[in-house]
Amino acid sequence: MKGLKILLVFLGLFGLSGCLATKSLSVITENGEKVWFTMDVSEKDYSLRYQEDVLQIESDRGVELQGVLLSMEGFKEIVHRFEEEFELEEKMEPFVHRFYQDGNTSLFFFELVPDSLGMVMSGEQGLLETQEVFSRLKIGEE
8 A cells, every 4th residue: 555645534524415325336446446436325434444554444333434545646546436336416525634644645525415315424523433433543654
């Protein structure tokens, strides 16, 4: 994972209304890294696992989202793929936030437009807990 500076985080701190069952996306970044995500939208309680440079967001039904370290360009590509896949009327980039930075490494998450697919966020407390989890990781070290 050399040269990859930004950790993409799709926080599993949200739920979707029952209009969808499962969505999968696969993206090849400009660094040649394959990034894939599988989302089971019927669960609302998730946990985070970071192992071997892979972030997994899990529920009691298994892995819901999975990602790897990638650059900002790769991150934007993922965001645009989600916009297309879910046919969002509003662009998601204004809802992208950076809430952890250590040298050249940043931790990003995004929130979807609340009206889109009935998605909701768990709020500030969930973000603080997630930030605490990742602040204990040695993010960006090779």
